Amino acid sequence: MIKILLNSLREYKKDAIKTPIIVIGEVIMECIIPFFIARLVNLLQAGKATPHVLWTYGLVLFAMGCLSLFFGAWAGITAANASAGFAKNLRRDIFTNVQSFSFENIDKFSASSLVTRMTTDITNVQMAFMMIIRIAVRAPLMIIFSFVMAYMMGGSLSFIFLFTIPVLGGGLFYISKKVMPLFKAVFNKYDKLNASVQENINGIRVVKSFVREDYENKKFFNAAEDVRGDFTRAEKILAINAPLMQFCLYLVVVFTLSFGSYRVISTGALGLNVGQLSSILTYSFQILISLMMLSMIFVMITISTESAERIVAVLSEKSTLTNPEHPLMEVKNGDIEFKNVSFKYSSKADRNALDHVNLSIKSGETVGIIGGTGSSKTSLVNLISRLYDASEGEVLVGDHNVKDYDLVTLRNQVSVVLQKNELFSGTISDNLRWGNESATDEEIKEAAHLACADEFIDLMPEGYNTYIEQGGTNVSGGQKQRLCIARALLKRPKILILDDSTSAVDTKTDAKIRNGFKRFIPETTKIIIAQRISSVQDADKIIVMSKGSINAIGTHEELLKTNEIYQEVYYSQNKKEGDK
Amino acid sequence: MAQKSNLSLVKKGTLKRLMKTLFAFFPVLLPFVVFLILLNAIISAIPAVFQQRIIALIDQALRKHISWSQASGPIFKNLSILIILYVISLVAAFVYQRLMAVITQGSLAKFREQAFKRMESLPIRYFDTHAHGDIMSVYTNDIDALRQMISQSFPQLFSTFVVLVTLAAVMIYYSINMFIMIIIGVILMAIVTKIIGGKSTKYFVKQQVTLGETEGYIEEMMNGQKVVKVFNHEKEAIADFDKVNENWFEASRKANMYSNILGPILHNMSNILYVIAAITGGVLLLWHVPNISISGMAISISIVVPFLNMTKQFTGSIGQVSQQINAVVMGLAGAARIFELMDQEPEVDEGYVTLVRAKEVNGEIVETNERTGMWAWKHPHQDGSLSYTKLAGDVELEDVDFSYNPNKQILFDVNVFAKPGQKVAFVGATGAGKTTITNLINRFYDIQKGKIRYDGINIDKIKKDDLRRSLGIVLQDTNLFTGTVMDNIRYGYLDATDEECIGAAKLVGAHDFITRLPEGYNTPLRNNGSNLSQGQRQLIAIARAAVADPPVMIMDEATSSIDTRTEAIVQRGMDALMHGRTVFVIAHRLSTVQNSDVIMVLDHGHIIERGSHNDLIAKKGQYYQLYTGAFELE
DSSP states (O other), rough: OHHHHHTTTTTHHHHHHHHHHHHHHHHHHHHHHHHHHHHHHHHHHHTTTOOOHHHHHHHHHHHHHHHHHHHHHHHHHHHHHHHHHHHHHHHHHHHHHHTTTHHHHHHOOOOOHHHHHHHHIIHHHHHHHHHHHIIIIHHHHHHHHHHHHHHHHHHGGGHHHHHHHHHHHHHHHHHHHHHHHHHHHHHHHHHHHHHHHHHHHHHHHHHHTOOOHHHHHHHHHHHHHHHHHHHHHHHHHHTTTTHHHHHHHHHHHHHHHHHHHHHHHTTTTSSHHHHHHHHHHHHHHHHHHHHHHHHHHHHHHHHHHHHHHHHHHHHHHOOOOOSSOOOOOOOOOOOEEEEEEOOOTTTOOOOOSSEEEEEEEEEOOOOOOOOTSSSSHHHHHTTTTTTSSOSEEEEETEEEGGGOOHHHHHHHHHHOOOSOOOOSSSHHHHTTTTOTTTTHHHHHHHHHHHOOOOOTTTTTTTTTGGGEOOGGGTHHHHHHHHHHHHHHHHOOOEEEESSSSSTEEEEHHHHHHHHHHHHHHSSSSEEEEOHHHHHHHHHHHHEEEEETEEEEOHHHHHHHHHHHHHHHHHHHHHOOTTTT | OOOOOOOSSTTHHHHHHHHHHHHHHHHHHHHHHHHHHHHHHHHHOOOOOHHHHHHHHHHHHTTTOOOHHHHHHHHHHHHHHHEEEEEEEHHHHHHHHHHHHHHHHHHHHHHHHHHHHHHHHOOOHHHHHHHHHHHIIIIIIIHHHHHHHHIHHHHHHHHHHHHHHHHHHHHHHHOOOHHHHHHHHHHHHHHHHHHHHHHHHHHHHHHHHHHHHHHHHHHHHHHHHHHHHHHTOOOHHHHHHHHHHHHHHHHHHHHHHHHHHHHHHHHHHHHHHHHHHHHHHHHHHHHHHOOOOSSSOOOOOHHHHHHHHHHHHHHHHHHHHTTTTHHHHHHHHHHHHHHHHSOOOOOOOOOOOOOEEEEEEEEEEOOOOSSSSOOEEEEETSSOOEEEEOEEEEEOEEEEEEETTEEEEEEEEEEEOOTOEEEEEOOOOSSSHHHHEEEETTTTOOOSSEEEEEEEEEGGBOOOOHHHHHHEEEEEOOOOOOHHHHHHHTOTTTTTOHHHHHHHHHTTTHHHHHHHTTTTGGGGGGGTTTTSOOHHHHHHHHHHHHOOOOEEEEEETTTTTHHHHHHHHHHHHHHHHHTEEEEEEEOHHHHHHHHOOEEEETTTTEEEEEEOHHHHHHHHHHHHHHTTSOOOHH
């Protein structure tokens, strides 16, 4: 896991390695400075502080202070660089990997979970990483150096640390260990609490129309109190940290002062002098603070482990579709053939979404597909542009298996207007150019005209430069669908697939669009999935889908005479309509 | 969601109000904790004095060649005082840290509960005019931002303040000359903190903003990922992503850089200040500069050395304060946004007509507690008398004008009369005002002109809760809640038995698919029922309305996601559900509305045609054109 994460360091590797090295310099300085200060204090106390001594010590200490500052600041800068850069690269790697995902991969992760991984999770990892390179090195070094210095000065007196360090370290470790599962559990509850707030905000109309405000308040109150109780329990345990640390510090001070004073006086300051005694106290403070930092890192790392796991899950996800080794770079024509094709969304699914489908469509034909919810109309067409791979059998486009084509070539030639379609923030032209980057203004207008989108675009004050909001919220459903069709037309595909793409367009415009197709792109194979009979009734052939297989194929007249499902759909839409 | 942290959002008085709120939450506990912090802070400032006394005693003993047995008495006396102080400080620290956990989490919970309660009471207008992500962010970001501020920053700032005052007092007691020198150093440190800390805060805010932008971009792309694939648009997506990601990187790098270097700078300034203090002490000693002090003591080594320790403590405190700057800024910005939500005006309800269970005795309606299935409006009059009107479901709109905001009128002179049991349909293009009419009947919004009457009573006079209880609503966007399918159906009537819920599901034709779910009626729903299809979710929402059994139903595109064939099956249930009720139907599929008693064709807020399906077809007007597909419906 760590290896996968560290792959994203790249150009920031240097800074990441530099940081702990510079920190070493900082630690050394921080340990030497108290040593010199102790000597200076000693000289002062002994009354041996001549002006000369004062100036020398002053200069040396000032220089060391500057050096320590320099190291500290430098490490701070490299650490900030390395961690922010690491986070940037991680985010980029996830984003890039998602771009390589097949539809199957995309279905696996929800959009909102991917967003969380690229924001909150990465921030957690960034913080943990910065702490590791700055403090994980600093703290143990500090403990070791301080101990060595304390030993050099106080000799056996410093053995008090051999007692307090394990006590504090063990205590902190025990507390963290105990508190972590509590936190994990409560964070889960907390997520659920927030999810219920989200539900209430989105469903406020339901809450208010059923007059459930008090009910929801009570529900939320109980959940919030539950979370409060758990959090309090966990934080109460965590609250022992600081007093424990204070206790150890006091212990060291009392011990050092009592035994130290004995040692100083009884040996006549030969074994230990007063200045050394003070500096042992300084070092004890440094050691204990460092232990505290280590325990903080421990907590931070534990928290970020889960985030790291979630990041790695996306990073190590491999696309389920790959380009063939010697791909075909051209699609000859718009012929489509299904040879005994079966398909399931997951190998574990017990039911095939498509079951032994055989189908042949000639270039230039218009084919309608009709069928109830869940009859696998979309699954059928998704195999043509290789959005998914068939589990069994072969799908041929232009006489070649779709798996033999270069993916980009295939998808440029097989243009799909998805059922759940999206426009992106940007102008109308920007959005249409997704179909063809280098399309001229004339080509864009032509495509818009063919999709009957020009009628409303021309009415907009800024025409093709009208800004589309995120998610296309400022155009109506019918307008959005027509823009999506225009965008797909700009590819000049050999096969055009409309997956329920005119459901919000009125029937007259719908007919006009289909007429346009017939006149202007006669060679293109057109496949139209629709709920409305009127959208497909003039197609060359109509496929009736039911429960994953083809129930019937025929023209409108044939099916109306022979096919039960088709009749049912037709009459449900045309009852009481009389003679129309 | 993206949170736009902004310093300017922190209104003046936020801090004061936050403090007031916290003390109101814990009127006894919080002052007690404040006292403990004060105690702990003072005590932890004093030991330096005793420590130094002991060292001075050792020094003295050395100089005067006093033996250990003689010297140990005074030394242990001081040591005992030190230990007593330590124990008090430890106990205080232990107790206040644990209480602080209680206070922090208690306050967060109270903030959450109050924010939620206020939110539930707000009018629909608030939710229609505020981005849901922004409201959500109060819970996910703003309340969280208070955590560190309450649990760490406040106690630390307070205790640092106390320590500083105590130390300053002690220092002045010993030597004013040296104190002045140290104060100059501390002021320098404060200036550095302000400059670098200010930069750090500035970039932290910028980091939040750019993270929000990055999040927005990622969100858009992840939602449209399939479109990206279909158009081979991956490279362009990555290129655009790099731009926002790079902006974030610059801000994040700088924010962390400034906050990282602040520590070492302050730490080493404090070291240097220590050295300067030592040298100054040395100089004072050497040249016997006269000492100015409260105590009147002359400068001596036993003053200089404790001074040095106090210097260290003094400057160390400044370093600790500097670590809390970002938390305080973020916390205050969060508090400001929480208060903004809590300051919103709740929905006002001046209604006094209430809905009560009733029965008929001798042809007169009387109030009862029995479940008679009959309801009545209880209408108190000014003279103190009461009258009862049977709940029937007669709804009448008379000359209604309405606009969401003053410069754009949505409805013009709308007149609708729905007799009990009638089915009234609204058709028309997007923005014609269909949904608006239903928003007015249940008083999600109030009309500007005209009258709406329910069973002959002006709806202004009816208590909102009771008005809404008498109306069933099924919306286009289905919202289900976390819980089982059964819980969701029961949402319509909390006292409903399992049998009643199942009966409702059967009535609307949802029973079949529910029993086929892995755990039937006990199947848990999550994320707004994402494990169900849109059509299945709509069926549950319809069952939920059915179990409420209201006399008036509003169906706003309730069957839009059910395909026509399934709808035909559901239709029987729907017909059963609608039977005997006043029903308002909005649908873009004309097959759904054609069997209505009256169809209203709306155009830009005007009712342009009304009549039955056959009337309107015969008329060959707008409805006929709609029906034959001559213009667009949404």
